[in-house]
Amino acid sequence: MTTTLDPRTARIIPWIVASAFFMQTLDGTILNTALPAMAASLGESPLRMQAAVISYLLTVALLTPLSGWLADRFGPHRVFIVAIFLFCLGSLACALAPSLSWLAAGRVVQGGGGALMMPVGRLIILRGYPRRELVRVLSFVTIPGLVGPLIGPTLGGWLVEYASWHWIFLINLPVGAVGAFAAWRRLPRLPALTQTPFDTWGFVLMSASMVTISLALEGLGELAFAHAKVMLLLVAGLACLAGYWLHAARHPSPLFSLQLFRTPTFAVGILGNLFARLGSGAMPFLVPLFLQVGLGYSAAVAGMTMIPMAAAAIAAKAVGTSLIARFGYRRVLLVNTALLGLSMMAFATIDPARPVMLLYALLVAFGAINSLQFTAMNTLTLIDLAPEQAGSGNGLLSVVQQLAMSLGVAVAAALLGGFTGQHVGMPEAGTTLLAFRATFLCVGTLTLLSGLIFLQLGPDEGRPGEPPRSDESISEG
Numbered sequence: 165m166t167t168t169l170d171p172r173t174a175r176i177i178p179w180i181v182a183s184a185f186f187m188q189t190l191d192g193t194i195l196n197t198a199l200p201a202m203a204a205s206l207g208e209s210p211l212r213m214q215a216a217v218i219s220y221l222l223t224v225a226l227l228t229p230l231s232g233w234l235a236d237r238f239g240p241h242r243v244f245i246v247a248i249f250l251f252c253l254g255s256l257a258c259a260l261a262p263s264l265s266w267l268a269a270g271r272v273v274q275g276g277g278g279a280l281m282m283p284v285g286r287l288i289i290l291r292g293y294p295r296r297e298l299v300r301v302l303s304f305v306t307i308p309g310l311v312g313p314l315i316g317p318t319l320g321g322w323l324v325e326y327a328s329w330h331w332i333f334l335i336n337l338p339v340g341a342v343g344a345f346a347a348w349r350r351l352p353r354l355p356a357l358t359q360t361p362f363d364t365w366g367f368v369l370m371s372a373s374m375v376t377i378s379l380a381l382e383g384l385g386e387l388a389f390a391h392a393k394v395m396l397l398l399v400a401g402l403a404c405l406a407g408y409w410l411h412a413a414r415h416p417s418p419l420f421s422l423q424l425f426r427t428p429t430f431a432v433g434i435l436g437n438l439f440a441r442l443g444s445g446a447m448p449f450l451v452p453l454f455l456q457v458g459l460g461y462s463a464a465v466a467g468m469t470m471i472p473m474a475a476a477a478i479a480a481k482a483v484g485t486s487l488i489a490r491f492g493y494r495r496v497l498l499v500n501t502a503l504l505g506l507s508m509m510a511f512a513t514i515d516p517a518r519p520v521m522l523l524y525a526l527l528v529a530f531g532a533i534n535s536l537q538f539t540a541m542n543t544l545t546l547i548d549l550a551p552e553q554a555g556s557g558n559g560l561l562s563v564v565q566q567l568a569m570s571l572g573v574a575v576a577a578a579l580l581g582g583f584t585g586q587h588v589g590m591p592e593a594g595t596t597l598l599a600f601r602a603t604f605l606c607v608g609t610l611t612l613l614s615g616l617i618f619l620q621l622g623p624d625e626g627r628p629g630e631p632p633r634s635d636e637s638i639s640e641g
């Protein structure tokens with residue numbers, strides 16, 4: 165059951181979790197700006213520096229399935245503090261790295277912390293607050309995830325120019341130290357919920373699936389694998405996933421129980437997160453590239469142009485709770501998913517001849533709609549889970565979110581490359597704009613089709629304050 169929190173602790177917990185999320189998302193976007201400077205300092209080719217990015221992503225893919233079991237076995241507050249410690253230890257190792265191999269090893273340690281930090285932080289909120297508060301609190305916690313990518317590239321460029329690339333990692337240390345101390349002092353000592361043995365075979369199958377599928381998706385993009393290798397990795401990943409499904413159906417205590425899908429809101433939320441996030445995962449890749457390559461903006465101007473989108477996303481968090489409470493998840497997600505797909509398709513109308521205010525208006529609309537989509541899908545997925553299911557369900561949500569974002573980027577890159585190749589012989593500027601337009605139309609259409617998933621919701625399913633439809637209700641302390 166959930167723990168009754170005193171008012172001061174209830175106010176502090178979201179800030180602690182949000183600060184950890186901010187540190188993680190900032191690190192994910194600040195690094196790319198510094199890769200050329202890091203390559204020069206370490207005596208490496210810039211093309212080899214992707215090892216620093218891939219090592220982190222694969223570690224997160226490998227260990228995220230472990231987050232729910234660890235939190236249930238040892239208590240969320242302990243695992244959360246260990247996650248911050250690992251992330252900071254990896255940051256220090258990266259800052260001291262004399263070689264690329266050392267740097268990659270530090271990023272693996274960082275990835276170990278990153279795989280646990282946000283899933284376990286979200287679980288603390290899920291178990292610490294009553295249902296009626298979840299939408300508001302989880303909306304607040306995700307705001308730093310919108311701010312980090314906004315300031316990351318600018319801050320990274322400033323640190324590289326006026327200090328050194330080492331500070332990209334060193335700035336995590338004071339943030340992590342304060343966060344770990346606050347977590348130790350203020351996080352509630354939520355009890356461990358399970359003494360069940362670890363599902364080793366399930367972990368191997370699920371993690372192997374995540375790593376091979378992630379590698380296949382990266383192979384479509386920056387790693388530029390041959391198509392045969394991509395297909396081999398993708399089929400191997402899907403085979404491991406099918407193997408896990410058969411294993412979980414027979415195992416008495418699987419890592420992610422198939423019983424979770426008997427909760428209707430969880431089943432719809434998981435599938436919605438997978439397919440509706442394809443477009444949302446593609447847009448952070450497509451929009452900056454479109455501004456620079458399609459419209460000819462400089463990197464600095466493109467970064468500044470993205471500010472209205474981030475500001476609108478933050479502002480939209482304030483209305484998500486009231487909209488869901490008034491109209492219910494079904495109406496909000498059906499209408500919002502349609503608007504999200506149409507807003508993506510509307511980017512196909514932008515070209516250098518259009519008024520710049522049209523672009524700003526479209527960025528604001530997309531930022532607000534996309535923010536509401538994340539709030540509604542995330543809380544829908546978790547809101548009806550029984551206490552003993554929360555750790556496993558939250559871990560599976562984290563796995564699906566990561567997979568969906570990677571898949572979105574891979575789909576966008578593949579579509580953009582394919583459409584560019586179809587217009588060989590045309591002037592380069594015209595080819596580029598046509599390719600971007602077709603890609604925006606495709607990802608928007610995919611998002612529109614994902615709205616069919618939310619048709620499966622009942623009119624009142626998941627409403628805050630209503631009793632959950634899973635076998636056991638969530639206690640409100």
